[in-house]
Amino acid sequence: MTYSIGIDYGTGSGRVFLVQTENGKIISQYIKPYTHGTIDEELNGQKLPHGFSLQNANDYLEVLEEGIPHVLKESKVNPNEIVGLGIDFTSSTVIFVDKDMNPIHNKSGFEDNPHAYVKLWKHHGAEAEADLLYNTAIKQKKRWLGNYGYNVSSEWMIPKIMEVMNKAPEVLEATYAIMDAGDWIVNKLTSQNIRSNCGLGFKSFWEEENGFHYDLFDKINQTLSDVVRNKLEAPIVNIGNTAGRLSDEMANKLGLTANTQVSPFIIDAHSSLLGIGSEREGQMTMVMGTSTCHLMLSKEQKKVPGISGSVKGAIIPELFAYEAGQSAVGDLFEYAVNQAPKSYIDEADERGISIHQLLEEKTTNKLPGSSGLIALDWHNGNRSVLSDSSLRGSLFGLTLHTKHEDIYRAYLEATAFGTKMIMQQYEDWGMHVEDVFACGGIPKRNKLLMDIYANVLNKKVTVIDSEYAPAIGAAILGAVAGGAYKTVKDAAQAMKEPVLYEIEPDPSKVERYALLFNSYKELHDIHGYKKARIMKSVASLVE
Numbered sequence: 001m002t003y004s005i006g007i008d009y010g011t012g013s014g015r016v017f018l019v020q021t022e023n024g025k026i027i028s029q030y031i032k033p034y035t036h037g038t039i040d041e042e043l044n045g046q047k048l049p050h051g052f053s054l055q056n057a058n059d060y061l062e063v064l065e066e067g068i069p070h071v072l073k074e075s076k077v078n079p080n081e082i083v084g085l086g087i088d089f090t091s092s093t094v095i096f097v098d099k100d101m102n103p104i105h106n107k108s109g110f111e112d113n114p115h116a117y118v119k120l121w122k123h124h125g126a127e128a129e130a131d132l133l134y135n136t137a138i139k140q141k142k143r144w145l146g147n148y149g150y151n152v153s154s155e156w157m158i159p160k161i162m163e164v165m166n167k168a169p170e171v172l173e174a175t176y177a178i179m180d181a182g183d184w185i186v187n188k189l190t191s192q193n194i195r196s197n198c199g200l201g202f203k204s205f206w207e208e209e210n211g212f213h214y215d216l217f218d219k220i221n222q223t224l225s226d227v228v229r230n231k232l233e234a235p236i237v238n239i240g241n242t243a244g245r246l247s248d249e250m251a252n253k254l255g256l257t258a259n260t261q262v263s264p265f266i267i268d269a270h271s272s273l274l275g276i277g278s279e280r281e282g283q284m285t286m287v288m289g290t291s292t293c294h295l296m297l298s299k300e301q302k303k304v305p306g307i308s309g310s311v312k313g314a315i316i317p318e319l320f321a322y323e324a325g326q327s328a329v330g331d332l333f334e335y336a337v338n339q340a341p342k343s344y345i346d347e348a349d350e351r352g353i354s355i356h357q358l359l360e361e362k363t364t365n366k367l368p369g370s371s372g373l374i375a376l377d378w379h380n381g382n383r384s385v386l387s388d389s390s391l392r393g394s395l396f397g398l399t400l401h402t403k404h405e406d407i408y409r410a411y412l413e414a415t416a417f418g419t420k421m422i423m424q425q426y427e428d429w430g431m432h433v434e435d436v437f438a439c440g441g442i443p444k445r446n447k448l449l450m451d452i453y454a455n456v457l458n459k460k461v462t463v464i465d466s467e468y469a470p471a472i473g474a475a476i477l478g479a480v481a482g483g484a485y486k487t488v489k490d491a492a493q494a495m496k497e498p499v500l501y502e503i504e505p506d507p508s509k510v511e512r513y514a515l516l517f518n519s520y521k522e523l524h525d526i527h528g529y530k531k532a533r534i535m536k537s538v539a540s541l542v543e
């Protein structure tokens with residue numbers, strides 16, 4: 001019997017899973033909320049600018065140092081039988097390190113410097129830099145930008161590097177290497193300095209054929225090109241290969257053996273496709289957590305406007321992986337939960353259920369549209385298809401009698417409408433959606449949400465019986481790196497998570513949601529671009 005370890009670094013916590021390579025059976029698991037959480041309001045007493053989302057890289061090491069010894073102790077598995085280890089991580093979560101791979105925020109004199117900290121994937125401090133990259137690429141008629149949906153997100157690597165260049169040159173001066181946090185964990189485990197093709201391909205303007213797009217960086221300035229060449233660029237390891245074995249130091253520290261192979265990191269949402277066994281064209285997989293990522297696979301590369309990117313071999317070696325997404329989904333529902341009236345909080349406490357469950361219960365039997373509410377789900381900007389992180393959410397149709405559960409449901413529905421916009425974009429550009437899968441931390445917890453998605457999308461939705469598909473995907477890559485399987489596809493089919501249930505559309509609800517979607521589409525177009533100045537002028541007064 002052999003085993004592999006999958007470690008899923010989500011937005012709020014790290015999750016370590018020990019699984020059987022034969023069938024993906026979870027033998028032991030450990031979930032560690034990040035000690036410092038997400039640093040977004042203030043850092044050591046200093047107020048942070050709006051849109052900042054930082055993390056402390058030491059928290060990521062705690063996941064390793066606590067989680068791996070825990071699963072070994074609990075399972076009593078012989079470490080010699082653990083052939084591989086895989087890492088999935090949110091992206092682009094950017095870390096700046098010195099030549100010993102130590103985060104700059106650990107260095108004396110940098111403790112209070114926000115730009116020395118990890119820029120979480122949802123950090124929105126690099127809007128101006130993203131706009132400059134986009135406008136320069138458009139002016140230079142860079143056709144390759146079509147592989148990134150003809151947009152540049154402030155959530156990606158290069159704008160975040162430019163932000164530090166512009167706002168904190170002292171951090172850059174002290175920095176030896178820059179990378180995705182997922183690459184950093186792999187490098188800490190193997191004492192190397194490598195990069196994964198998945199992270200670079202989706203978030204760093206790197207393509208296997210041409211490498212980094214210095215043709216664009218040079219147009220910004222020579223410093224940017226030099227920083228990318230000297231600090232970001234490094235040997236690349238493709239998904240499906242091994243990044244190398246555990247270092248002796250880490251093997252001893254964690255209780256593993258130096259024979260354990262480590263897979264290059266994969267982006268968390270992308271890892272879910274492996275975890276659910278999605279491996280062919282025509283399948284749209286929604287990975288629903290803090291955010292939602294809408295992933296598809298194709299034999300061809302198509303330039304689909306408004307999606308986040310397409311990268312060959314980022315998930316399944318011989319296919320192009322496509323990504324689109326919504327920056328606030330679980331975050332949006334959390335926002336609604338946090339606005340719940342005290343009476344609801346007390347009722348949920350008395351009954352020992354979550355506020356989510358109480359709100360779902362109170363609104364689950366209502367007819368679509370019965371509240372008269374409709375919302376735009378842009379509380380953290382719009383990633384796809386508008387790619388504008390400065391956009392803001394809104395709620396229409398409020399009356400003096402509107403109930404909080406109706407507002408909660410309006411947000412659930414808004415994320416479904418936003419998903420329909422993305423699905424239609426894929427289909428309009430030749431990528432037919434046959435099957436819709438739902439996985440991640442949310443689908444299993446909210447049946448009403450899945451009912452809404454099936455009826456808004458008018459598609460059967462297959463809900464996966466696992467909140468941990470990304471971790472299983474990472475374990476699958478660990479198993480391949482460790483030689484338990486010859487191909488990623490074979491490993492995914494053997495180790496994938498099971499289906500929990502399938503939900504079919506209900507024609508009566510589909511009809512009502514079609515009317516609501518038309519209204520959503522009009523509001524989307526008005527506030528997304530036709531009259532975007534209305535919300536932007538209000539936002540201009542934000543400190």
Ligand SMILES: Nc1ncnc2c1ncn2[C@@H]1O[C@H](COP(=O)(O)OP(=O)(O)O)[C@@H](O)[C@H]1O
Pocket residue numbers: 010011012013288289290291329330331332333334356357440441442445446
């Ligand atoms: N019953 C529920 N219905 C809808 N959303 C939920 C429910 N329970 C938790 N959530 C949301 O799930 C999100 C966490 O999902 P998870 O996949 O664990 O996050 P991530 O992988 O992004 O760290 C939170 O944003 C939370 O608001």
Ligand SMILES: O=C(CO)[C@@H](O)[C@@H](O)COP(=O)(O)O
Pocket residue numbers: 010011012089090091092121202267268269270288289290291292293323325
């Ligand atoms: O950006 C990506 C994928 O490209 C994700 O890492 C990011 O949306 C965060 O995902 P989670 O919602 O935290 O799982």
